[in-house]
Amino acid sequence: MSLPENSIKVRRSALGLTQQDVADRLGLTKSHVSHIEHGRRIVTDSQASVLAEMLGMPADLVLLSSGRLPKDVQGAIEADAAGVAAAIRARGQSHAISYPDAPLSAPTMAVCDELHHCYSDSDLPVVISASKATTSYRAHSYHTKVPPAAISPFIEAYSRPGDWVCDPFCGSGMTGVAALMAGRRALLSDLSPAAVHIARNYTTWCDPVALKSAFDEVEARVAPTMRWLYTALPTHEETIEYTTWSDVFVCSSCGEPIVYWDTASSLEGDRLRCPSCQASLRKGDLQWVGETPVQTQVSKGSNRIFSRAPTQGDLALIAEVDAAHIPYWIPEVSFGSDREMWRAGHRAMGIDHVHGFYSTRNLHALAALRHAIIETAQGRVREALFFAFTACVNRASKRYQWNAKRPTNVMTGTLYVSSLRYEWNVWSLFRRKFVDVLKYYKDFPRDAHTVEIFQHSATNLDCINSSSVDFVFMDPPFGSNIFYADSSLLWDSWLGTLTDQADEIVVNKHRPRNSGGKGIAEYGALMTSAFSEVGRILKPGGRSVLAFSNADDQVWSAVQDAISDAGLEVRAVHLLDKGQPSIKGVKGQLGKEHVTRLDLMLDLAHRRKPRQRKQIVPPDDFIEKSLEAAVSTGATRTDHIYSLVLRDALQADFAVTGITMPMIAKRLSKTSATSRKKAVAEYA
Template sequence: MSSKDISPRLFLDDEFEETKIVPDKVVCLGIEFPSEDARREYFRAELRKKLPELKQIEGFPIGEDDDIINLSDPPYYTACPNPWLNDFIEEWEKEKVELEKEGKRKANFEVKTPYAADVSEGKNNPIYMAHAYHTKVPHPAIMRYILHYTQPGDIVFDGFCGTGMTGVAAQLCGSENDVKALKEENAQIGVRHGICSDLSPIASLIAATYNLKFDPKTFERKASRILEQVEKELGWMYETEVDGKKAKINYTIWSDVFVCPSCGNEIVLWDEAVDLDKEIMKDSFPCPHCGNTCSKKNMEKAWETSFDSLLNKTVTLNKKVPVRVNYTLSGKRGEKDVDSYDIDLIRKIENINLSEISTYKLQEGYNTAQPIRSNGITHTHQFYTKRNFIYLNKIYELTKCNPIITIWFTSIIQNSSKMYKFRLDRKGGIVNGTLFIPSLNIEQNIVKLLHSKIQDIKNTFYNNRDNSVISILSATQLSTIRNSSIDYIFTDPPFGGNIMYSELSSIWESWIKVVTNNKEEAIINNVQHKTLFEYQTLMNQSFKEYYRVLKAGKWLTIEFSNTSASVWNSIQNALQGVGFVVVNVAALDKKQGSFKAVTTTTAVKQDLVITCYKPSDAIIEKFEKSEDKAKTAMDFIEELLVHLPVHLSKGESTTAVIERSPKILFDRLISYYVQKGYAIPMDAQEFQKQLRERFIERDGMFFTASQAIEYEQKKEKCSGFVPMALFISSEAEGIEWLKRELQNPQTYSDLQPEWMKNMLPPKKGDVLPELMSILEENFIKDEEGNWRNPDPEKAADLEIIRNRRMMKEFNMYLEQAQKPKAKRMKDTRLEVLRYGFKECYKQKNYQAIVTVGDHILESLLQEDEVLLQYYDIASSRV
């Protein structure tokens, strides 16, 4: 077979051509077209004209103009910033007027309190499962929030949309059956409009196929024709021979080859480690050549060098060999060891020239380092056997220019690669969140994979599609969306260094030939030189844009999925820093965890949901015009109280709402004043005095008069009351909180969500250690992974260990402070300073107290009476 035979081209013939049907006229953004094809052709031409201007927008993807145009279905979906978003917003605003006339929405609609209930939704939904992605929120969970915060016709936005579940949820709010299944009281059935954008081209493409107009029958017909065409031409690649008869290969198992550390001979891992009769995989085994005990831990991989016709140079990859074939013959499945027929077939395929096919070089990164280091892989085509790569190229050439067909193709990209792991039960899969290639992998038959995916894609159909629009945009610059035009935002942004999206998406995006521009990717990534500081800056810019496009008085819901206290604090600080007011933190249980969530001992079972609102125009205007900022402060607090939940249930009891405590209310006020650049008009004592004069206090919480009545009524109906939770704004408070929580032993994953909910920002200059550090220093972990309070006898031992650690850390502070050009230390642990000052005082080392005291933040020293007491005494004795 020559390179000409397998060169990528569109090989449609007369048999493949669709039957021509005269379509109905199409109206799009006020323009009438004779067909969808005509609409698509017109707007693609318009998009091409706009590309030079659009390329100036942050986040414009990396790709050729033709590839971007061919991937797009404008104006509904563009594989670049969508220039028609404001046109859709204008059209939808006009639609709202008609809905109001029909009595389907209210002009003065207002949501006063947040959706405060914890949410639990499974992932086993056809829409959720059709195409893999790094993270997703089940759309029924998002529907609950949209139904609470919006009314029919409202515009919902998600700037980190991933696979577009927010758009799906917005549209399914118009499905009576789907809404009723949620059993949400007072839910208004009616379609909401979605605007979904993401930095990732593959994410936006998946979002488009889940949200835009879709005819399942036409899709099935086109997909089946493609498979018939390619199978006719390349089906011989998946044939084997059994008892002299041709059989169809379902999959082939490949094995790494290793080198014995003793004799240096090659060992095929499959031959020695896998026992199919006993259904076991051995961790260690004797070398078949010398008898030395071998395992993957003490063996090195074998490597082989060959000529790569696609790269036009020799390459060195880890050596893999085919070992087992699963086949179908006369309708029955069977399995056999690889024989000479299979070897000859693979050699024939290996000799095919690929010089006319394209590939992408792997970017340097955190996840990409693994296949580069472990397997020698430098380009995306090397993730596939040559057979699968040739087959995939043939199919891709027939799927271009049609988003739904392209996504059907990309849905099997991961499972058709070398990343698909062999398991004894044959239920393989890839390791999510990685680019890991296992030592035993399964090479699947492409046609069989795609056949099974036809039904999966068909099952994503639902009524009310075509009410969302999709774009590639960086959330840091939403320049194609006008100010104050969005009614509600639900978003699931990247959190810290959890997932390296652009790296993990590079395999998909190499096929669609439009790649993420990761300059504005909001992650923590050493390779991209993005620390927590850069991440915070990017998130701050994103939330600033969210604040700009959201209407005043409207709501923002953010899903948070990260165990890091520093990331949690940075998110809350960023939100408040741009003007949002945080009112509630609840839990979202997605039921089925990712690989990391399932396998690590520090896994967190639940994500958290942060709810906040943009202050009303009335409050913003009062702040700008009022000269009496103290009076205006209480107006701000009144609006905040109105937005807070009155009552939270915990089982059959009612639980206190910590956001109603005077400390939290004062923190929210200070954050808003600082963000706006206003002088703080009162101290905490004066604030609490005015709070008590103007509002009603119940159980340590403050309410408006009407809210206090509602609270009392609901409290009477509950069997018990859970008092105000301990705040966690310092290490000492965290320890006390854990002592109370661990009266009954709990795992880390049980504790962590509640810990995050009850955290407050620590004092400036203080560092709150991570939960795990505090647990390890102060509590006991049993064999089952449960943490508990230490026994009295063991508590003393733990205290000694902890004190030694703290003194070691204090001495580091002292060492740093003693340097000739030492500056003030911005981040120190308050508990360490307290302990260090106490020990130095005992030892009469007053100079150490003064030296460290002079080099920590002055506010931290002045505001902590323990530190200040030791420092003043030490200063008088130096």
């Protein structure tokens, strides 16, 4: 959509200014101003600067409205100025950051020193507890993170200072953080561009002074755009901090619109009542027809935020921004039924591209901010600014679900768009996140070893020499728990490179096989390839730890087979308690899903004994004793007891087929009933 030729006129009128007021300020005739407002006369640089300040508009939009291209794209054919500006910037800015696909330096094959690497794990606790409340969590979110404190005990047990640690599923890079804390060198790789980007910035120092200087320059560049986007007329005193939006449906009974906000407080399960005809309607059956702002939170002269209903000025600003062309690069990535996380609700809302996850205002703000970062910074400083930028792109989207008490965070592991959602001020998000990033680099250990980060599939680590790594930590995808390629889609899109879904190790639920979907067999084969590579790069006597969690015995069986087929065996199993549970963990605790909040950490090594042709299912008395032992530890939650029983079976090298949370719950219920009958009999 091109910029309306009278946008300058609309802005002038909203401010209560006449053409003569503008003419006097510019030193032009009233007629000349009229021609400028209708795109028939271009403005000079000095005139554009005065108009931008006078009207509170970004200078780029003033230039485009008068038929001129911005300064950084001059020399192009000026047919459709706005479109040409965006196209030229797209060619140069779609890939603002790139990362290597192999380490710049890597360990060489070691001379056999098996005795040196046969460490004892007897001092490692059965349960590893680690908190998420660290700066490593605050700087940038990720779908799943094993806290560095949970990885450190294994690094210290199975390697020495200066040794090489590897993580082929590095995610956010927490293994690298733990390695730095322990004085080790690390190799981190991942299939996901977003993961590589996040891991790189978590494990590589950036000069805080240079970073703060670049931030100040970015702020100066984008300030006019941010003021325009988040300041409603006629006043310039209030800054819009965030706006609450509501879905609008059409009543299937009377045909009148239903603003979901007006009915949310009186929901009856999944049903709502039409305010017009009082019909009781199932929300899932209603037709989505649009969205509307219902509440605005603004700040005025301080950090204090207060709430009010949207004003005519708020609505006029939204309409003005919606009509304006975005003269910067934006991700043109399609989003359709070929994606695992696509739902019919996305189609109903018109979300068929990544940019559909954003309001026009926030899409414009993110594009302008990204452009300013690229124009301002190079090298490591640009990467660090992008680190703060990508930390905002999910929160700036329509995925930020409204909360009755206070804004919390975006739900990870899903691309769900709630019927009530926030539209945050992008600059406020970026400024706060930059403070976290700057603090992280100020506290970063300057004497740390180098961490090599590169983009590579875990199924083929040909860039790492055989028998060269001392310790490997792995936290691979947990079957169908999280689809990382889709969960990272917004991050990947703004970085300009997408995850290759063909190599993603997942079990698909919705994506059909003819579109690249994978079942248990494909998942197991890919896991086998990944584990085989781990076995290849490990030194003789080296150890690997696999962090894994799933409540599906078929997935666990596939993992067991993959470990064995790769020439590895389980030496010990530990439990990981990360404290605050994830959304899925909460659902598991509430009994809404069969999900455990605990991860198992399998201690793996090269196999010492021949592989059994077929693993033996644990006998009934083994399960019974394991249950009794679990209960004797004080465990009360079904998911906790399930994890303990599963640990015992894995450690004893039994097949885990048939060990499920429903089975454990049934056995516990049966045991409780027997105990109650016994107690009654003894009392009688």
